[in-house]
Amino acid sequence: MKNINNLTIVMYHYVRDLKNSKFPGIKGLELSSFIEQIQYIKKNYHPVTMEEVIYCIENQSKIPDKSILLTFDDAYSDHYSNVFPILQKNKIQGSFYIPSKVITEHKVLDVNKIHFILASSFNILRIIDDIKLLINSYKSQYKLYDFDYYYKKLAHKNSWDSKEVIFVKRLLQVELTEDLRTKIVDILFTKYIGISEFEFSNELYMNEEDLVNMLNCGMHIGSHGHNHFWWNALTQSEIENELNLSCDFLQRIGVDMTNWTACYPYGSYDDQSVNMLSKKGCKLAVTVDTNIAKTNKEDRFLMPRLDTNDLPKNRAEKPNKWYHQA
Ligand SMILES: [Zn+2]
Incomplete structure (x- = not known):
């Protein structure tokens, strides 16, 4: 059944020339596959901006058919060096979710x-x-x-x-x-x-200047917490502190805080974190649940995403089931 509120959100992590990199065993997307996937997306979908999505949610207006939003987690330098130029060239906005500690303290997340x-x-x-x-x-x-x-x-x-x-x-x-x-x-x-x-850390992640540059070129930057903790394991004051540190950082680099969005580290949402996002004026939040998202008001803090591996990595490939469900 057609749903006028369907939005496909795609999630990316490492995007690099893996074969020629120092760590070819890292689980990521080959840069050449990303380039192909962008062409597949341009051919079959309608890329939208985060601001358009927020507008549709707030006004309950129709989002274009086959709308798609691209998201990039964890602030990898891959996103500045490899992804950003390709998005710019193809006039597509990316949304980048930053665990602020890696930028401000030059740490490496344990998960990385x-x-x-x-x-x-x-x-x-x-x-x-x-x-x-x-x-x-x-x-x-x-x-x-x-x-x-x-x-x-x-x-x-x-x-x-x-x-x-x-x-x-x-x-x-x-x-x-x-x-x-x-x-x-x-x-x-x-x-x-x-x-x-x-x-x-300096090799793996972007720096503040990179983020400011991307913002100035129309990219969206959102909260991925400060420490990249599991939000569903935190007390109320701990999750509040995570969001405060993260929002202070976003504000400092110039993010429009009337339209800020979030991404749960490891997809770790629970009632408490959803309520805290709502209380702090967050406009929407993305999870790692695999599905097509809906731009309904009641779903805006639990927007599922597809993984890059759920979409074809060849521009000539036929649309798959996620296209037909979108
Ligand atoms: Zn993450």
Whole structure:
């Protein structure tokens, strides 16, 4: 059934010339595939701006047929060097979601450290051996179980990752306490990446000047929190603090705060974070749930997105099911 409020939102993370990069194992989109996907989008969809989407939500007006909005998470320098020129050339607006800590403190998010640790070594079993040794050495101090307990519990493959990769990600992103997670990630980062966090942060992420430049060229920049925490794990004052730090940053770089938007880190929404966004005047927020979004007022803080992998990466390809549902 046709719905006059349907909006396709696409989510991107790393977009780079992977094959010729220092970390060809990183899970990202090849730049050449991005170029093709943009041509596919231009051929089949109607790219809209965030301001148009907000207008349609506020006024409950019809959004153009096959409307599409492109979003880019985590402030990667890929987005400035690779994505931005292509969007400009094709006159398409991108929406960029920035965890402000990486810009203001030159840190590297733990989740990114884990991506690069996994991409750095050809043999993941070596990393798992290191983790085994570390679990043993911290066992009494942190009252840990045996390594085998964690491995049995966490190492289950899904459609994206092997059981070994899932084990490393779950153990270091969720299972251990934050303090110990950070310690282990830092030890592995030093061993496998071998450059300072400051230096790596400057390579991996955009800087303030890049963001200001993109804003001046009509791109949209929104909140992805400050620390990239799981918002559904925070207390009310913690989520408020995350949004305050993030909004202060957006305001400072020149974002129009009458039209600010947000993106839940890891898609981690809950009632409390939705209410806090609403209270702070946020206009809409995007999740990582896979679906076509609707520009209804009641859905504006839970707008699902497709992943880049859900759309063809070849301009000549026939439209797929997401086109027909849009
Ligand atoms: Zn993120």
